[in-house]
Amino acid sequence: MKLMDYMEGSSMLKKYGIESIRSKYVNSKEEAIRFADGKSIVLKLISEKQLHKANAGLVKVNLDTNANIEKAFDELKGKGKSLSPYKIIAQDSAKQGVEAIIGSRVDSQFGKLILFGLGGSYVEALKDVSIRLCPIDKYQAGQMIEQLRSSALITHNGKATERIESLLMQASKMIEKENIEELDLNPVIIREDGYDIVDIRVLG
């Protein structure tokens, strides 16, 4: 299994109508500042040697001034010394919402599975997830949402349900068709009126 390049992952999602947050690899502070163009951004260090980025301090958020961007960039470069080869990626800051996870793995008995649930830092703590065999239809997508203890929270009391259902169906189609052994879209930040996929990890 090999970790897919982040930007390749992003364009694979796009093929299935799934948008992820605007992202770009940056090689210098200046490039990062140009990407930000005055708006708040996030910088992340991506290396196969450290898969749990947030825990390892490889994600710098809310960088809303040039000074902050420069400082974060330097810090990441420092940490990168022991994680080479690595890349630094710049992303738009996502708007506030509920953090969800969409995932996948291959089960030896049942083949490709899709997983949905409460994401971000709650994943391991609450284990509030639902799982189905790929592909799924609209009814099963709805059931995956309904099965969660946190379904009202994740769907913003049902307002985001339709959008999540189609997102899950599109994701299941992608998992089914592409060479994906493991997938973590985590977090997918869900708002009443949309979502942002902020991190993509594909093993294929």
Added chain:
Amino acid sequence: MDYKANLHKMLKPRSVAIIGASRNPGKVGNVILNNYLDGGYDGKLYPVNRNADMVSGLKAYKSVLDIHSSIDLAVIAIPAEFVPAAMEECGKAKVKNIVVVSGGFAEVGATELQDKMVNIANKYKIPTLGPNCLGVMDPRARSDTMFLPTYKLSKPKIGGVSFVSQSGAVGSTVLDMIAKEGFGLSKFISYGNAAHIDEVDIIDYLMHDEETKVIVMYIEGVKHGREFFEIARKATLKKPIVVIKGGQTAAGAQAASSHTASLAGSYESYDAMFRQAGFSIAKDLSELVYLAKIFASEPLPNGKRVAVITNGGGTGVLTTDAISANGLDVAEYSEQTKKELRKCMPSIVNIRNPLDMAGDADSKRYSDAMSAISKDPNIDMLIVITLFQTPGADSSVAAKLISYKSAMDKPMIVISTGSDYTEMHKIMMESTGLPVYDSPNAAARSLAELLKYAQYRNAYSKK
């Protein structure tokens, strides 16, 4: 349909050869033969025993090849090493089905011996169940290959529930448990190592079996995951399947490389498959029994609004709690119902749901309440609580409920908790198809699973 799924003659054999029919009481083959004799089986019985001319008063044969008559089912109960040779003879004698009761195959590492067995079954195209299993039972056909002495195990009556168990021990325990329930058994299939006939074949057979209304399964693991899923989702569009999974320990979340890998372990993937295929999942054996019970007798509900009538206030409250906790709604009576109830209930009765008719409620009061509530369009399901310890509750109440039940097209169940006097009335009501639960939670959970299945059927029958 695969020939391995054509099990009609295995379940309803008109001729049975018992290979290893010993003269020694207590030996497996001897117990099986005597169970056939004691159980009133009226087909042909052929004991096969190399060292005897007669067993239990029947002529014995040295080999199935000496029988020279058609054999629907051969039950093999001899040491594992001799099984392949016996099966070879069955093949030559054109035996139609085989049940291998004997253990000592893959479950103890003897995979070669098991492969040998399967090769012979394939060569002669004989559906072969087991090895390492209790075999099959069909109370209508009075056929039973289990080697359990009849006095130790109560047998369920005839009914519509078919029970499939990978484990013989769980199988016989559940059979014993359901013997005291009102619903009866259609088929029992204990399939052990699933060397030849597996879960896919069994579901394929039972989904087409007219006598089977509900399928109940104990599964530890299936051999062909996707195939099982495909056949199972076809089966649940015809009839409900209640399942319990053995081996629910979480797969060791050893340094998982992704969140999904640690969250979607082996049990979770089974759970996902069961849900997706429209199964009802039981958490323990008693739940397995009470879910089987609801599916065996009740029509599918149109919605989740539940009415409760009771002769005990506290139990009514507990039931209301259980209804909400299981995702159902406490119904609001229609104005018409309220008007009718106000007319016929004594003034101490509050006209609301749950309807607490007080401890002195007798068959007249139950009848009046039922008459108003049973036709209320705002109600999808009905729970009647009858605490038989109260002065008003007696057999005439049970009789009243039975007569309303027979005219009811919505799910209607009873909660009665108690000992001998209650148990007597439970048997009375259940024998007519009115299910009785001993706890509010069991009742509400059963109705919730019934509704979930109804919704699943609705979602997929439109397509």
